[in-house]
Amino acid sequence: MLHVSNLVLTVTDPDTGQDTEILHGNSFSLAQGESLGLVGESGSGKSMTIKCILGIEPAGARVDGMIELDGVDLLAAKGEELRHIRANDLALIAQSPHGALNPVLPVGRYLVEGMSDARSMPKAEARAKAADLLRQVGIDDTERVLNSYPHQLSGGMLQRVVIAGAISGQPKLLFADEPTTALDVTTQAEVAAILDEMRREHGLSMIFVTHDLDLAAAMCDRLAVMKNGEILEIGTPDQIRDTPQTEYTRQLMAARPLLYPAGHPAAAFLAVEPTADREETRS
Ligand SMILES: Nc1ncnc2c1ncn2[C@@H]1O[C@H](COP(=O)(O)OP(=O)(O)OP(=O)(O)O)[C@@H](O)[C@H]1O
Ligand SMILES: [Mg+2]
Structure with a gap:
C-alpha cells in the first residue's frame, strides 16, 4: 500500500544558503496490515x-523521490486531495501526547469532535464510540477520563487517549514515533502492548520508530536499520538478529541494553534466556 522510492530530503541553511542532504535516497514498501520498525x-x-511521508518536513526543506500511498503520489498531491489523505488515511502518535491534545479542552472533546467532524457522526454516537475506544485501550472509568483535562491525567493515560483517537479515524497507516519513550518503564510496556494489540485488531499498517530494537522486533513484521540518513538493511526481526548484513547492525544488536524480563513479549526476540543470548552475541 505504501511505496517509498529513492527518498531524498535536503535542507537549506537560511543564513548561508548551503544545502545539506539529510536522507540519501531510501526505498521501502509496506503492505496492508504490515508493521515496519525504523531503528537506528x-x-x-x-x-x-516519517515526517516526509506525513508532509510535515521542516519549512524550506525539499523532498525528492516518490512516496505513493494506494497509488496516489503524495509528493504530487495538492490542496484538497492532500488534505483529505492526511486527515483520513494517516495518523501520528508522537512521543509526547501533549502535542496532540488541547490543554484547555477535556479529552472527550478531542475524541468526540475528531469523529463527529471528520466522519459527520452525530455527537451522541461519537461519545458512545469514544467510550468504547477508551475501553479498548484499557480505560474502564471512561466518563471520568472523557471529562478530564489533559493536566489531570497521567502520561500513560494520555497516550492511551491519543492511541484511541488515532484508531478512531480508521487510518490506513499509523505512524508511531517513540510513542512510549516519555513514559516510565512499567507504563511503557503497557502502552506498547496496547498499541500493538489495537493495530493488529484493526488491521492497520504501521511505521514504528524507536531506539529499542527488542521492542521493535516484538511489534514489527520487518525492521529497517538506519544510520546517517540511510537505510542499511531491511529484514524480519529474525533475519536482523541471526544474519545481520552490516557491521553496524551487528553493533546495534550487541549494544542494546537488556530491559525485558524473560516472558515479556519483547524478550521473545532474544529467542532463549536473555542472558544466554547476550553471551552468544558478545562471543
Ligand atoms: N529542522 C531541522 N533542520 C535541519 N536538520 C534537521 C532538522 N531536524 C533534524 N535535523 C537533522 O536531520 C537528521 C535526522 O534527524 P531525525 O530527527 O530524523 O533523527 P532520528 O533518527 O529521529 O533521531 P532521534 O532518535 O534522536 O529522534 C539529524 O542529523 C538532524 O540533525
Ligand atoms: Mg526522532
Whole structure:
C-alpha cells in the first residue's frame, strides 16, 4: 500500500544558503496490515523519514523521490486531495501526547469532535464510540477520563487517549514515533502492548520508530536499520538478529541494553534466556 522510492530530503541553511542532504535516497514498501520498525541511533533520520511521508518536513526543506500511498503520489498531491489523505488515511502518535491534545479542552472533546467532524457522526454516537475506544485501550472509568483535562491525567493515560483517537479515524497507516519513550518503564510496556494489540485488531499498517530494537522486533513484521540518513538493511526481526548484513547492525544488536524480563513479549526476540543470548552475541 505504501511505496517509498529513492527518498531524498535536503535542507537549506537560511543564513548561508548551503544545502545539506539529510536522507540519501531510501526505498521501502509496506503492505496492508504490515508493521515496519525504523531503528537506528539518534540522528539517523527515523523521524525525518516519517515526517516526509506525513508532509510535515521542516519549512524550506525539499523532498525528492516518490512516496505513493494506494497509488496516489503524495509528493504530487495538492490542496484538497492532500488534505483529505492526511486527515483520513494517516495518523501520528508522537512521543509526547501533549502535542496532540488541547490543554484547555477535556479529552472527550478531542475524541468526540475528531469523529463527529471528520466522519459527520452525530455527537451522541461519537461519545458512545469514544467510550468504547477508551475501553479498548484499557480505560474502564471512561466518563471520568472523557471529562478530564489533559493536566489531570497521567502520561500513560494520555497516550492511551491519543492511541484511541488515532484508531478512531480508521487510518490506513499509523505512524508511531517513540510513542512510549516519555513514559516510565512499567507504563511503557503497557502502552506498547496496547498499541500493538489495537493495530493488529484493526488491521492497520504501521511505521514504528524507536531506539529499542527488542521492542521493535516484538511489534514489527520487518525492521529497517538506519544510520546517517540511510537505510542499511531491511529484514524480519529474525533475519536482523541471526544474519545481520552490516557491521553496524551487528553493533546495534550487541549494544542494546537488556530491559525485558524473560516472558515479556519483547524478550521473545532474544529467542532463549536473555542472558544466554547476550553471551552468544558478545562471543
Ligand atoms: N529542522 C531541522 N533542520 C535541519 N536538520 C534537521 C532538522 N531536524 C533534524 N535535523 C537533522 O536531520 C537528521 C535526522 O534527524 P531525525 O530527527 O530524523 O533523527 P532520528 O533518527 O529521529 O533521531 P532521534 O532518535 O534522536 O529522534 C539529524 O542529523 C538532524 O540533525
Ligand atoms: Mg526522532
